[in-house]
Amino acid sequence: MAFLNENYLKLQAGYLFPEIARRVRDFCEANPAAADKLIRCGIGDVTEPLPAAAIAGMRRAVDELGKRETFRGYGPEQGYEFLRSAIAQHDYRDHGIAISDDEIFVSDGSKCDCGYILDVLGHQNRIAITDPVYPVYVDTNVMAGHTGPVGSDGRYEGITYLPCTAATKFVPEPPGEAVDLVYLCFPNNPTGAVASREQLTRWVEYARAHDAFLLFDAAYEAYITEPGIPHSIYEIEGARECAIEFRSFSKTGGFTGVRCGFTVMPKSLLARTSDGRQLPLHALWNRRWSTKSNSVSYPVQRGAEALYTEEGRAQVAGLIKHYLGNAAILREAATDAGLGVFGGINAPYIWVKTPDGVSSWEMFDRMLRELNVVITPGSGFGAQGEGYIRISAFNSRSNAEEVATRLERLR
Numbered sequence: 001m002a003f004l005n006e007n008y009l010k011l012q013a014g015y016l017f018p019e020i021a022r023r024v025r026d027f028c029e030a031n032p033a034a035a036d037k038l039i040r041c042g043i044g045d046v047t048e049p050l051p052a053a054a055i056a057g058m059r060r061a062v063d064e065l066g067k068r069e070t071f072r073g074y075g076p077e078q079g080y081e082f083l084r085s086a087i088a089q090h091d092y093r094d095h096g097i098a099i100s101d102d103e104i105f106v107s108d109g110s111k112c113d114c115g116y117i118l119d120v121l122g123h124q125n126r127i128a129i130t131d132p133v134y135p136v137y138v139d140t141n142v143m144a145g146h147t148g149p150v151g152s153d154g155r156y157e158g159i160t161y162l163p164c165t166a167a168t169k170f171v172p173e174p175p176g177e178a179v180d181l182v183y184l185c186f187p188n189n190p191t192g193a194v195a196s197r198e199q200l201t202r203w204v205e206y207a208r209a210h211d212a213f214l215l216f217d218a219a220y221e222a223y224i225t226e227p228g229i230p231h232s233i234y235e236i237e238g239a240r241e242c243a244i245e246f247r248s249f250s251k252t253g254g255f256t257g258v259r260c261g262f263t264v265m266p267k268s269l270l271a272r273t274s275d276g277r278q279l280p281l282h283a284l285w286n287r288r289w290s291t292k293s294n295s296v297s298y299p300v301q302r303g304a305e306a307l308y309t310e311e312g313r314a315q316v317a318g319l320i321k322h323y324l325g326n327a328a329i330l331r332e333a334a335t336d337a338g339l340g341v342f343g344g345i346n347a348p349y350i351w352v353k354t355p356d357g358v359s360s361w362e363m364f365d366r367m368l369r370e371l372n373v374v375i376t377p378g379s380g381f382g383a384q385g386e387g388y389i390r391i392s393a394f395n396s397r398s399n400a401e402e403v404a405t406r407l408e409r410l411r
């Protein structure tokens with residue numbers, strides 16, 4: 001009989017979102033009348049239709065595939081040049097950041113990239129993650145065998161946890177000890193916090209001092225509204241030598257179902273071998289894509305490219321304005337209900353303190369039963385998330401307004 005990957009057995013009960021879905025399903029089966037009124041503010045999944053520019057771009061691509069003269073088979077494994085170039089130009093070079101087209105690797109999303117990246121990183125690396133954290137960073141490392149078992153506090157042996165609390169506005173400070181890989185996500189999922197230039201500079205200095213890498217998830221950078229907040233880790237001097245950045249079209253172009261994102265892998269990034277050589281990680285990452293993937297489909301890449309046209313950018317801005325408008329409504333309603341509210345200004349997530357003595361899952365159950373609103377319990381993101389819930393602003397305006405009305409009942 002074949003052996004299985006026993007690292008999977010170390011994972012906690014289930015990935016957070018399927019676990020929430022299971023509880024909601026059970027509730028709806030038992031309460032069919034409430035099921036009709038249910039509003040989902042749990043998983044951060046977009047609700048609004050795709051931008052017209054992306055649809056037109058994808059349609060044109062499909063038409064091309066339907067004619068012999070313009071048909072295309074396998075594309076470049078790293079992504080088409082037209083998309084890599086649009087990304088490097090608009091997201092980086094237009095902002096004074098030197099990133100070349102071939103440092104962009106197109107993928108099926110940044111959740112996926114966060115897992116794929118472990119293919120080219122050694123098993124010896126000491127890993128640091130924030131607490132609370134987007135669970136994918138933890139679980140992918142558990143699956144890859146980079147941790148010991150989970151403790152009764154929900155923490156895995158072998159991971160350095162960086163507590164993020166209200167006292168530090170949910171931004172972690174570099175640890176006293178040396179680690180090799182640090183996962184950072186700003187604007188943050190789940191807390192909605194942003195890191196200032198000074199804070200990110202301290203992280204780059206830490207990484208340079210310890211020859212560590214920052215794995216910087218910038219999937220929500222387009223939601224930054226306040227001036228002066230870095231959108232990319234490469235805005236910080238020295239980051240090209242120590243940071244990999246992940247970005248996604250999921251929360252900009254509404255591509256959560258379409259699937260497209262990218263990784264920035266600078267050629268200046270060096271990692272070491274166990275015999276002490278220093279080699280560029282870019283070559284390994286390129287090899288990984290050539291061997292394991294044929295990138296995402298041509299129509300999807302044309303759709304993503306179209307998001308960078310003038311029309312596409314205006315439509316993306318409209319979508320973000322819509323979701324941030326929801327966030328403002330939800331923030332105000334939660335504040336009026338007497339709850340402590342964070343985030344939602346530079347991010348589509350609102351991080352809400354539960355009333356004293358009420359746990360995250362108790363609040364989840366209460367909101368499900370009494371308000372028929374699904375949220376995400378903060379404890380699902382880590383021990384420091386206990387006593388918080390996350391409300392997602394990804395919704396229609398009418399649903400956001402209805403949730404705001406229902407929140408009044410918590411007063």
Ligand code: MLT
Nearest residue numbers: 042043044045111189250
């Ligand atoms: C979330 O709800 O945290 C997001 O949907 C996760 C994701 O983008 O994968």
